[in-house]
Amino acid sequence: MSLKRSSSSFFIFLFSFFFLSSHVSSQACQKTCGQIPIKYPLGTGSGCGDPRFTRYITCDPDQQTLTLTTHTGSYPITSVDYAKQEIYVTDPSMSTCACTRPSHGFGLDWDAPFSFHDDTVFTLLDCSVDESPVFTPLSNGSGRVSLCDRQSSSICTFLYSNCRAISLINLQVSTCCVYVPLDLGPSFEMDLNKLKCSSYSGFYNLGPGQESHPENWNYGIALKYKFNVFDEYPGVCGSCERSNGACGFNTQSSSFVCNCPGGINTTSDCFFLYNSASILVPWFSSKHHSHTSTISSQIINLY
Ligand SMILES: *[C@@H]1O[C@H](CO)[C@@H](O)[C@H](O)[C@H]1NC(C)=O
Ligand SMILES: *[C@@H]1O[C@H](CO)[C@@H](O)[C@H](O)[C@H]1NC(C)=O
Numbered sequence: 001m002s003l004k005r006s007s008s009s010f011f012i013f014l015f016s017f018f019f020l021s022s023h024v025s026s027q028a029c030q031k032t033c034g035q036i037p038i039k040y041p042l043g044t045g046s047g048c049g050d051p052r053f054t055r056y057i058t059c060d061p062d063q064q065t066l067t068l069t070t071h072t073g074s075y076p077i078t079s080v081d082y083a084k085q086e087i088y089v090t091d092p093s094m095s096t097c098a099c100t101r102p103s104h105g106f107g108l109d110w111d112a113p114f115s116f117h118d119d120t121v122f123t124l125l126d127c128s129v130d131e132s133p134v135f136t137p138l139s140n141g142s143g144r145v146s147l148c149d150r151q152s153s154s155i156c157t158f159l160y161s162n163c164r165a166i167s168l169i170n171l172q173v174s175t176c177c178v179y180v181p182l183d184l185g186p187s188f189e190m191d192l193n194k195l196k197c198s199s200y201s202g203f204y205n206l207g208p209g210q211e212s213h214p215e216n217w218n219y220g221i222a223l224k225y226k227f228n229v230f231d232e233y234p235g236v237c238g239s240c241e242r243s244n245g246a247c248g249f250n251t252q253s254s255s256f257v258c259n260c261p262g263g264i265n266t267t268s269d270c271f272f273l274y275n276s277a278s279i280l281v282p283w284f285s286s287k288h289h290s291h292t293s294t295i296s297s298q299i300i301n302l303y
Pocket of ligand 2: 138140141142
């Protein structure tokens with residue numbers, strides 16, 4: 001490339017830079033939604049985060065609430081642990097130690113890019129002992145097909161006796177069934193109408209010694225996600241986020257974009273917008289970028 005050509009393209013670049021910055025003033029992809037930091041693979045709207053998550057996780061622009069939507073309903077997201085790749089949601093129809101509520105259950109879509117975390121424990125409450133398939137006797141009379149985890153039945157005892165809201169309605173412990181989602185596969189459907197139970201409770205991260213204190217359990221549902229088949233965090237995204245950008249994608253081509261402060265999109269990161277040296281010397285800029293993304297993937301690997 002001749003010097004003349006590169007300097008004229010530089011001016012075209014500068015021109016478009018100022019043209020864009022005068023017309024686009026804010027970052028399209030938010031880096032928080034209410035109190036919750038938003039990082040890849042989550043996003044706050046179309047073109048933000050990983051496209052596979054856009055349909056399921058949304059940020060209400062006015063309320064600033066992050067919501068998970070599945071075919072069974074919409075559920076507030078209470079927090080996200082990006083290091084552990086876990087999303088915690090609550091279900092307003094779920095029963096807790098403090099109150100019991102009727103519920104239709106909870107389900108994840110089969111094609112959702114996340115599944116139940118193994119730490120989630122579900123307890124079906126007030127199930128019909130005669131009709132619920134979780135207790136169905138075998139037709140030949142030799143025992144029952146039970147989906148319940150017998151070793152954890154003490155959870156039922158604690159819920160039914162230590163929680164005022166449940167003990168008041170005087171249910172029999174025999175109508176309670178504990179199971180972990182693992183028993184039913186990764187994308188199971190907890191359809192309480194089919195299971196003939198009137199409500200359920202879900203909680204996660206039950207610490208040692210906490211079993212007998214249902215008032216302290218973390219009520220909700222823990223989900224885990226993967227970045228891709230190999231579960232690798234894309235290095236280019238780490239570099240984008242460290243340069244104060246938000247990872248997103250071009251909605252037409254689904255290719256990666258880094259949405260920078262000021263609303264400018266790049267295909268790498270926002271460092272080059274700040275770094276005038278890399279603007280002046282394009283070959284330095286490309287070298288510089290591949291260097292930072294190598295470092296970033298190394299840093300990511302350390303986590
Ligand atoms: C930048 O990318 C975001 C997210 O994909 C998109 O919403 C926005 O319209 C893009 N902005 C420009 C100026 O192309
Ligand atoms: C009863 O049925 C179950 C499953 O259908 C079978 O595994 C079991 O052996 C049967 N018991 C008798 C006594 O036939």
